Amino acid sequence: MGTADNETLSPAPSSPAPSFSQRREWSQDQAISYLMAQGIENPDCLSLAAGFVDFETLPVELSRKAYAELLDDPQTARKYLQYGTTAGSDRLRDQLIKHLAKLEETTVEELGIDRNQLVLTTGSQQLLAILADVLFDPGDICLVAAPTYFVFLGVLAGVGAEVITVEGDEGGIKVDALEAQLEQLKQEGILSRVKMLYLVSYYENPTGVSVDADRRQPIVDLVTKYSTDHQIVLLEDAAYRELRYDGPKLPSLWSCDPTHSQVVLAQTFSKSFAPGFRTGFGVLPKSLVQPVIDRKGNEDFGSSHFNQNLIATVLERGWYEDHVFEVCENYQKKRDAMLAALAEEFSDLQQEVSWFVPHGGLYVWLSVPEKLETGFNSELFAYATNVEKVMYVPGQLCYPHAERKNQMRLSFGVLNPDGIRLGIARLANSIRHSLK
Structure with missing residues (x-):
């Protein structure tokens, strides 16, 4: 039926806005x-x-060569084009252990880890976000150097964490300032809320500062000392580690933790190879592996399997260095x-x-x-x-x-x-x- 000439249509009621979390x-x-x-x-x-x-x-030419190699045998290529696992490609994780041993100037045996402590992520940024999700409840505390990587500050805000800055200088975060802050939080009875110390250890984003060699072991020791009723995770963001032009070679904070139970090492191929592949990795304490995999499983049940194997090819062929x-x-x-x-x-x-x-x-x-x-x-x-x-x-x-x-x-x-x-x-x- 048509609408009468003298009839007017009422505007459709607007939909209510979503109720956001x-x-x-x-x-x-x-x-x-x-x-x-x-x-x-x-x-x-x-x-x-x-x-x-x-x-x-x-790396256009290197990527083209690796791409061609991955697709050369149809049967193998289908494996790379299929879903992988949440933790990531075994092939790349095995290569990463060898790569990490070179960076640490040690042997694979002396490194003291296996592939089960490595989780591959969509860039290192995803690892940072997952760790924030699994560690922080609203009101929990993260200690950071001042200043620090502003995108991670946004991640922390997104989970309701409280951020407390610790003074630094041209040698990175100050050990005495860190100890004073941890002791103050202990005296205030809120040390139990401190879940993480976050540091960009090499050529920091934003300042370009690296943590001095003689501060690295004391920092790890302090975090271990104050991990009394719960573990304070030291998250070492080493995204720029391989972009060294001069100056001293520095040991990782992770290497200063002989039990590999206190420090998470986060690295990425975005800066040293190509961000388009979005491939990063974390070396995790055993206690954090399953929580990270569980949370990642809810998000994507595994980052790009094909890209991981392309990076593995580049490492295996010696093209990366x-x-x-x-x-x-x-x-x-x-x-x-x-x-x-x-x-x-x-x-x-x-x-x-x-x-x-x-x-x-x-x-x-x-x-x-x-x-x-x-x-x-x-x-x-x-x-x-x-x-x-x-x-x-x-x-x-x-x-x-x-x-x-x-x-x-x-x-x-x-x-x-x-x-x-x-x-x-x-x-x-x-x-x-x-x-x-």
Whole structure:
């Protein structure tokens, strides 16, 4: 039947909004999403912000060779194209034990672990998120160095964890400050809420700082000492471990835990090989293996089986080490270009602008006069992105409560040396403008 001319249709009632979980509320408005959006909305900006790897060093030919080898025999290829296990490819985990022994400069036998303590993940970021899920209830405490990796701060916020910072310097987190903080929490009767100490141990994101060699064993010993009624997990994020350009070789924190019961070692192939394969791994205390696998099983029951076996092929054929050498040579040139540009562009502001010189990784940490703020809503950020067309990561994102507002993270990962020099010149212009 038609509608009469004098009849009006009532608007359809709007659907009620979903009732979101508390974890959804905790995880909203994350800085990483805003930064990604800024990059898309400002395509003409030179990015000193993106923590991406260098486009030109991505291993196209190596990947093509490994891909062809995996698909050469149809029967074997179908195995790689099938589901794997939640813990990950046995083949890659066996290769990783050999690879880890090389990094630790020891033998597979002396390493003291087997493949059952390794879990393969979708990048190391997934491992960080799963560990937060299985360890933290709302109100539990995570200790971090100040500043720290801001994306993990978002992960912790998403599970309702309380973050307490521990003072650091150019040698990483301070041992005496860590001990004082743990003792204070013990005296306050809340040590039982401390579930984790999180450290980026090599060429830290965001500062480029590494934990000094002589601090590593004392840090592990302290965490062990204060693990009284429950274990405080020391999560060592070693995402940048293999991007070393000069400076001392450093033992892992994990190697300072002879029982391998206190420290989780998280590494990834995203920075050293290719992020597109999204392959990372964790070396876990035996007590954490099943909880992590159970939680991962709920999410994806296993990361990409094909990608894991491609990485295994690259390791088996000896192609990986040569690639990492080339990557490090390239990044060292770009780091040096950034440091030289900073020295040139800020030659007249050396008393007001300072930066840390990293021995590896992808980042330089810059401090400007305290009267300047670097945040998204600051005059400096607006002028840099809209006028000078250069972008950086505001340093306050790397503190849980934005304790410092006059710092920034600069990445030399994406731009070539000429682009880096131009980006630093634009940044210097922005800072000078804001200092007027």
